[in-house]
Amino acid sequence: MIPMALLVVSLTWGLIRIAPGNFYSTERKLPAAVEATIRAKYGLDDPWYKQYATMMSNVVRGDFGDSLKYQGQTVNEIIWRHLPYSATIGILAYLFALIVGLGAGTYAALKQNSILDFGPMSLAMFGLSIPNFVLAPVLVMIFAFWLYALPPARWGGFSSLILPVITLGAIYAAYIARLTRAGMLEVLRSDFIRTARAKGLNDRTVLLRHAFRGGILPVISFTGPALAALLAGTVVVEKVYALPGLGDIFIKAVLNRDEPLVLGIVAFLSILIMAFNLIVDISYGFLDPRIRYE
């Protein structure tokens, strides 16, 4: 896991270095003396392998150094300052997506091919098809401008979280609902469910104790990476609702060529993604008795 994360960081570093432009390049050309001082200060004139080695030794120690654009602030400071916002929205959106998705998917599978199946599933398809930068302003328009029910943007209290969470969670809820329906349909037809019914278990027990565990396997493998992506913050939601999350910081860092900040966020994200993938792999074994790890 750790070597993979280091590889990701190395590639990211390479990508930033390939891209033309510098963190100090602006509209106006800097005086040669100023540029030379900046380059000397950050060691930009050293051979690339030396710069790479310096960068790597810093990254391994978990010290990404100061941001190049936000003067006097370390990368770790910036990440920890903005992470709580992204994490709150991300975790709530994840719970929202799980509850809605699992509920709707299971329900649709039980009522297969009836109107109660097609209704939620068409809605889920619609959720998948509507871009969140269209959904967000429409929600703001309805709930903030017409109904005056919820604040249109900014951070402050639980009511300000509702719209961002719905916007961010909608597409994942739709995806989870579709995966759950497919997974449940497959499981409900398998022999062990027939056995469970034949034993005389009631529908509730069959569903919750037997079918559910197998039926949500596809959901589990989808939600691992999805949770990491959600936690990283989705840029659109942060932009539309004016939330100070990590996603916006990351885009700005890339555009500014703020190398330490980009590396810090990428390293953080890649460890997060790999950790979730590991958790997913382990939880497979618990959920599906057919899967056993040596």
Added chain:
Amino acid sequence: MEEVEKTTAGTSLWSDAWKRLRRNKLAFVSLCFLAFMVVAVIAGPSIIFWTTGFTYESTPTDRALVRAFPPSLLHPMGTDDQGRDMLARVLQGGRVSLMVGIISTIVSLIVGVSYGAIAGYLGGKIDNIMMRIVDVIYAIPYILIVIVLLSVFGGASTPAWIKWLSTNIGGAQNQGLSQLFLLFFALGLVSWLTMARVVRGQILSLKNQDFVMAARATGVGTFGIIFRHLIPNALGPVVVYATLTIPSVMLTEAFLSFLGLGVQAPYASWGSLADIGIKNLAIYPWQLIFPGVTMALTLFALNFVGDGLRDALDPQTRKF
């Protein structure tokens, strides 16, 4: 050989699937809608130009008309801030958005299918390394890759073949259009990863079957086996996944344009139109509603076709 193919043609996988797809009303309606959209975005702008003289980029010469008008008979979708006909702009944007979907998906198909097939067939250490590379690229935010690709190959350093493509397919030779084609390729180059995984999985299950052994016994080389024998047999899931890649690439493009990184003026895509519309939502709602709804409907149809194809091509899900 040929005679055998002729007699089995009637019940081949593809004609069977086509029959099933036609029976799936939702998917078939979606397919018709998509065909209509394709015709509309190809012919629409010219028809509007011939009948009314509106184009997506020219503003009216009468200064009094340079403002946003609500939908009317003359402008069925209203106008934008510069008095340009929204219908013409939405259709032009549709050209770009659909081209993004198709060209990027073709790029991701070519890269993903060959990569996945090679990894799956060669197996062992090579497979392991190749798939680890995919994992690593997965962990790099795609937005970083797209931005780097766009800035490395943008401006003066646009490769000649992209310029050639934009002249011959796009029909014009200018910087803006080559940037657009560059965007198509950049998006394709970040969306092949899942395709590679899907194909590898297919190849893994196919490569130990008898027909592969037969091909090897008759002396077909590795690449011949991969590209002539294995890939055609793995095409079902590939087609399904490709149909589902188109909407996701279109969403990515819209997202990039929303951030101001994608399509640049005077060109428009549904994403960049929606971006402008959002800013004016409270006063000129039609500027978001029409591009947004058109895009949502198209994505809706694409997703339904993808679903329908999966049901049609995958005999396992047929019973559901």
